[in-house]
Structures are given as structure tokens and as C-alpha cells.
Amino acid sequence: MTIAAGVNAGEFRAVDVVEDALARIAARDGDLRAFREVWPERARRAARLVDAAGRPLPLAGVPLGVKASERPGSAQVARLVAAGCVPVGATAVPEKGTTAWQTWGHTDRGPTVNPWRADRTPGGSSAGSAAAVAAGLVPLATGVDGAGSVRIPAAWCGVVGVKVTNPDPGRLTAPGPLAGSVADAAAYLGIAVAADAGTADADAAAVRAVWSADLGFADVDEGVVAVARSAAGRLFAAGVTRVDHDLALEDPAATWLALRRGDRADRAVNDERLAAAFEVADVVLTPTAPVSAHGHDGPGDAMSVSLTWAFNLSGHPAASVPAGLGPDGVPVGLQVVGRHGAEETVLRVAAMLAGVVTMLDGHGGNDHG
Known part of the structure; x- marks a missing residue:
């Protein structure tokens, strides 16, 4: 990713990248409501650790939105953090106890809106993750897909979303990224779920x-x-x-x-x-x-x-x-x-x-x- 390449080359610092992301969230998320929580101090500490690592990291300094139902301790988030990603907040998911069809994200400030049209839902359940990436608040966000929960919000927000091969044939859910580009999704998958996710030029x-x-x-x-x-x-x-x-x-x-x-x-x-x-x-x-x-x-x-x-x-x-x-x-x-x-x-x-x-x-x- 461009961010990681710049941080690893010393062109800029992870702490500066994260400050920029936090500033974008502060400026734009009031109306979008993609984040349920923002973790500024935690993110700054993590960014400082990336800058002090003393070695290249594949995702050095990349700001990451974390699906609220997943939280920072999940396996895919732990792998992304070890690769240099910096979680900046919890992205919105539907409110518990609502109707079975509800697909928008919920925050204490109201529902998450689609960045393309505020009167439309971004889809779900990875609603906030898709909206945050589509609005440029973060370049990557986590998702978990049990029926389309990564792919549908990706479609409706105009970003890339991937559900990997289900790791357990008996389970419906599988992890995957919301990303602004296919290359960024591939970088995420190669780290988070050890998927063979290269995107080299192919003979069509x-x-x-x-x-x-x-x-x-x-x-x-x-x-x-x-x-x-x-x-x-x-x-x-x-x-x-x-x-x-x-x-x-x-x-x-x-x-x-x-x-x-x-x-x-x-x-x-x-x-x-x-x-x-x-x-x-x-x-x-x-x-x-x-x-x-x-x-x-x-x-x-x-x-x-x-x-x-x-x-x-x-x-x-x-x-x-x-x-x-x-x-x-x-x-x-x-x-x-x-x-x-x-x-x-x-x-x-x-x-x-x-x-x-x-x-x-x-x-x-x-x-x-």
C-alpha cells in the first residue's frame, strides 16, 4: 500500500498518517455516523510503536476501522496490527433487537448513512466499515460476512468487499475486508486470513x-x-x-x-x-x-x-x-x-x-x- 511504502521509506511517519485520519473522522463523521467509537489515544500510541519498530512492516501506519461486533481482539485484527495497521475506531453495525431486515449501522447519534445519498442505507451489517472507506475516512476496514454482510455494503457504497472461502465448512460466516481498491483488499487478505491474494496481471x-x-x-x-x-x-x-x-x-x-x-x-x-x-x-x-x-x-x-x-x-x-x-x-x-x-x-x-x-x-x- 502507498501509505505503508511511505512510512517504511521514512517519507512520513505513522503518527502523522493517523492524525490525518483522526482529523478526517472529526470533520466528516458527524453526519455520516460511520463510527460508533473513535480511539484517538490508543491509535496514537499504536502509531508511535509502528514508527519505533525499526523494521519495515507490510501495512505500516495504515489506519484501520474495526467492525464494532468484532472488536480489536479478533484474529484478523491482531494479524493486521502485527503487520503495522493502526485501529482508529469501531465502525457501526445494526442495533441489537431491531427488526430482522434492518441493514443500516446504528450509533448513539443516529443511523449510518450512505456517503452517496444520505437518504439511503449503506447496507450491512458491515455498514460503518463500508461507509468509512467510501468516504475516505480510512483506507481499510474489517468485516465479517454471514449472508452478504461485507459484499452488500461494498456494493452500495462503491468500494471493494471480499468474503474469503469459508474457513469452516460448517459455518456460514467468513472474514473479509472493505477496501478502496482491489490491491488494498489483496494486501489485507494476505495478512489477515493468509489468503493467496496476489493480483498480478493476468491473461484475460x-x-x-x-x-x-x-x-x-x-x-x-x-x-x-x-x-x-x-x-x-x-x-x-x-x-x-x-x-x-x-x-x-x-x-x-x-x-x-x-x-x-x-x-x-x-x-x-x-x-x-x-x-x-x-x-x-x-x-x-x-x-x-x-x-x-x-x-x-x-x-x-x-x-x-x-x-x-x-x-x-x-x-x-x-x-x-x-x-x-x-x-x-x-x-x-x-x-x-x-x-x-x-x-x-x-x-x-x-x-x-x-x-x-x-x-x-x-x-x-x-x-x-
Whole structure:
């Protein structure tokens, strides 16, 4: 990362980088409400330790938002700190005890808002992490994805979000980053979850992809699908080989809910259908979410996770990469799903996509504010 390279080269100090991040949070987070807590003294102490380390660190001085439900002691945060990251605060997650559909982050100052449109939610549950990265408050933030909790807010906030291969096949959740770029996400993954996450230039023609607008069952908004389809088309135009394959999954809702309750559930049908798809293709491409970011009064009948939670059940790695802006001016994500353990392939395709898709109105990535 650029920050780490500068700190390691002595061009600037970690304490100065962290002071800049704290100043941005103080100036901008009053309305955004991406952070539940800010840890200025803890962050300054950690930055001083980075400056005194006396050796290069792969993520030296990089300010880090920590998902509030995760806290600083988690395994991935501990690895990031050991690599030089400096946690600066706890990012917002939904309030406990609220309705099952609530996806916005909650703070004692009110709900977290989407940096692109304050009347829209950033998605969740890694709401504050996505909003903080999208607004340029921090370059990296942690997330945990159990049904789309990293990928959906990444899509709706116009940043990169990755769910790695589920480390335990019996669990639905997997860790992953919210990042401003594919390269930053790869750097995070190489440290936090020891994923093979290189993003070296690839021969596009060597990558085969299946496109699916709805995975055979989801109710999707055509305006959102059009943006994702266009992004997939740019990949095909850049040399990725499109494979015609009728990928039609069963709706995973009942299975996901049963497993979440601890009940037995049969995943065999979708596992077999995905295995067949990955026999002929390296990645599956879909919209990340079937609809655009909804307002703070809820999603109505829309099932925001319908295109993501199948891959929590199957365990496949998946990334959301910015695909462009929807008709309402809110970002849309393209989901890139790979074979088990193939994070490197997922990120190679994500990097190709980042090279051919740009936000059109000058507010993309972390240029907000």
C-alpha cells in the first residue's frame, strides 16, 4: 500500500498518517455516523510503536476501522496490527433487537448513512466499515460476512468487499475486508486470513466466466442488473471468455435459515449445480445485490441477500467490485465468485474489472467529502 511504502521509506511517519485520519473522522463523521467509537489515544500510541519498530512492516501506519461486533481482539485484527495497521475506531453495525431486515449501522447519534445519498442505507451489517472507506475516512476496514454482510455494503457504497472461502465448512460466516481498491483488499487478505491474494496481471483470455443475472430464482431490479451486466460485458470485451451455462440454483433462503438456527439442512442440490458451473468456468459473475440501496425505512419486499447468501452456504470466495452507478445515482456492485480457495483468481478478475469500470460523476471510491 502507498501509505505503508511511505512510512517504511521514512517519507512520513505513522503518527502523522493517523492524525490525518483522526482529523478526517472529526470533520466528516458527524453526519455520516460511520463510527460508533473513535480511539484517538490508543491509535496514537499504536502509531508511535509502528514508527519505533525499526523494521519495515507490510501495512505500516495504515489506519484501520474495526467492525464494532468484532472488536480489536479478533484474529484478523491482531494479524493486521502485527503487520503495522493502526485501529482508529469501531465502525457501526445494526442495533441489537431491531427488526430482522434492518441493514443500516446504528450509533448513539443516529443511523449510518450512505456517503452517496444520505437518504439511503449503506447496507450491512458491515455498514460503518463500508461507509468509512467510501468516504475516505480510512483506507481499510474489517468485516465479517454471514449472508452478504461485507459484499452488500461494498456494493452500495462503491468500494471493494471480499468474503474469503469459508474457513469452516460448517459455518456460514467468513472474514473479509472493505477496501478502496482491489490491491488494498489483496494486501489485507494476505495478512489477515493468509489468503493467496496476489493480483498480478493476468491473461484475460485464460479466464472463463459464467454470467447470471438472477442465479435462476432471485427477483432482480432491471436497472441494477443493467449496470452489472454492462460491467461484465466490459470484462468480456477485455478478453475474458464468456461461457454459456444455465446456472439455476434453488432459492437458499430456507436452507440458510435452518443452518442459522442450528438445524440440519441439505445443501447438496446447489453444491452440485455450482460444481458443474466451476467445471466449465473459473468464476461466476452476478450483480452483488438484486436491488439498489433502500431508504432508512426498510427494504419493503426486497431480499437484499438473495444473490450473496448462496455462497455463504457453499463456502465459495466472492468479491463485490464497483460496477458503476445505478439510475438513482447509488453504486452497483458486480459479484465475482470463484472456486474454493481461489481468492487469487477472484481478485485477478476484480482487478481487471477495476481497470475497465470507473464511476462517472467524480464521486467514486473514497473521493467523498
